[in-house]
Amino acid sequence: MHLEYQVFEADFVNAGAASSAIKKTLKQLNVNPQIVKRVVVALYEAEVNAIAHAYGGMIYADIDADKIIVKVVDKGPGIPDIEWAMQEGNSTASPEVRNMGFGAGMGLPNIRKNVDRLDVQSTVGVGTSVEMEVRFV
Amino acid sequence: MTLKEIAEVLEAKVLCGHDRLNEEHESAFASDLMSDVLTLGDYNPVILTGLCNMQTIRTCEMGNLDIIVLVRRKKASEEMIEEAEDEGMVVMESDFSMFKACGLLYQGGMQPIF
Ligand SMILES: Nc1ncnc2c1ncn2[C@@H]1O[C@H](COP(=O)(O)OP(=O)(O)OP(=O)(O)O)[C@@H](O)[C@H]1O
Ligand SMILES: [Mg+2]
Numbered sequence: 033m034h035l036e037y038q039v040f041e042a043d044f045v046n047a048g049a050a051s052s053a054i055k056k057t058l059k060q061l062n063v064n065p066q067i068v069k070r071v072v073v074a075l076y077e078a079e080v081n082a083i084a085h086a087y088g089g090m091i092y093a094d095i096d097a098d099k100i101i102v103k104v105v106d107k108g109p110g111i112p113d114i115e116w117a118m119q120e121g122n123s124t125a126s127p128e129v130r131n132m133g134f135g136a137g138m139g140l141p142n143i144r145k146n147v148d149r150l151d152v153q154s155t156v157g158v159g160t161s162v163e164m165e166v167r168f169v
Numbered sequence: 170m171t172l173k174e175i176a177e178v179l180e181a182k183v184l185c186g187h188d189r190l191n192e193e194h195e196s197a198f199a200s201d202l203m204s205d206v207l208t209l210g211d212y213n214p215v216i217l218t219g220l221c222n223m224q225t226i227r228t229c230e231m232g233n234l235d236i237i238v239l240v241r242r243k244k245a246s247e248e249m250i251e252e253a254e255d256e257g258m259v260v261m262e263s264d265f266s267m268f269k270a271c272g273l274l275y276q277g278g279m280q281p282i283f
Contacts, residue, residue, distance in 0.1 A: 048227035055231070066211060069233050073207045076231040133220040133228065138204035145208075 033057070033095045039079060040088040044132050047083045050091045051076040054102070057095065063168055070146040071100055071166045077139035078104040078162045084129045086160060099148075103163045110156035118144065118152070170194065170277050172236065172259055175215065178273045179263040181238060184250050186259030194236065197279045199271050203228040212282055217270055219243055226252045226260075238263060240270045 035057065037050035055072045059065075075091070082089045082104055089106030111117050118140045125135025144150050149165040173190040176183050183190065199217040200206055203224055206216055215236045218225060221243035229237055235258040239245060242264045245253075253260045263270055275281075 051231055072231050133203040133224050136202040136204040142207055
């Protein structure tokens, strides 16, 4: 099954809509609830990052019998130092983003903890792609 | 503590989930940052937070966290209550500060997660 969602810069009103839709789909497919939670937490963190730190982008999800692969691709500005960004507590969140309850610097570390495979690619000035895979068994 | 006892000690107004007030819960977690509440793995503690917007409800939905206490006189919007109701959550509002609310629940026997 292939699903696609668009997300927009600073669109906090709808932040989580894509994650929520994928959560419902996985539940309907009877995926183990603990695994659904891992997928959804990771995806939600990536979705919020594309809204909070980037100029929006696309979410592509591919679900088959034994795994889900989700790719969140945004339109920039890119992450200058991925290693720095992956460390707990590191954040460049704006005051506006903090007011929305984000900016703990826990999102990327949270993603890493919840997925079986994570691939973060970023080019400054172009964009960031966060690809993650969670296996169902 | 039962959710009813929690509402009583916090002098909280229950906004939704009235049918769940007899449930007994052991642990609580307090934060104003949403990624923090998504680090809790399979636990479902009572969440105390001063963050009061749609993201509070959304984030808890993503983390399967379904008991939310809004502290510091924060008032939930109609939209927040509707979404929380749809998700079967319990949401209450307390006028107490985060410190006081946490202290009272700790005194009442609620446990931290770590
Ligand atoms: N899609 C992105 N585009 C550009 N920068 C990003 C992106 N995702 C993350 N970053 C950068 O990496 C930092 C760390 O991201 P991370 O998700 O771990 O924390 P955060 O978003 O700042 O806070 P939290 O996720 O805890 O609310 C961000 O503050 C930002 O500087
Ligand atoms: Mg983040």
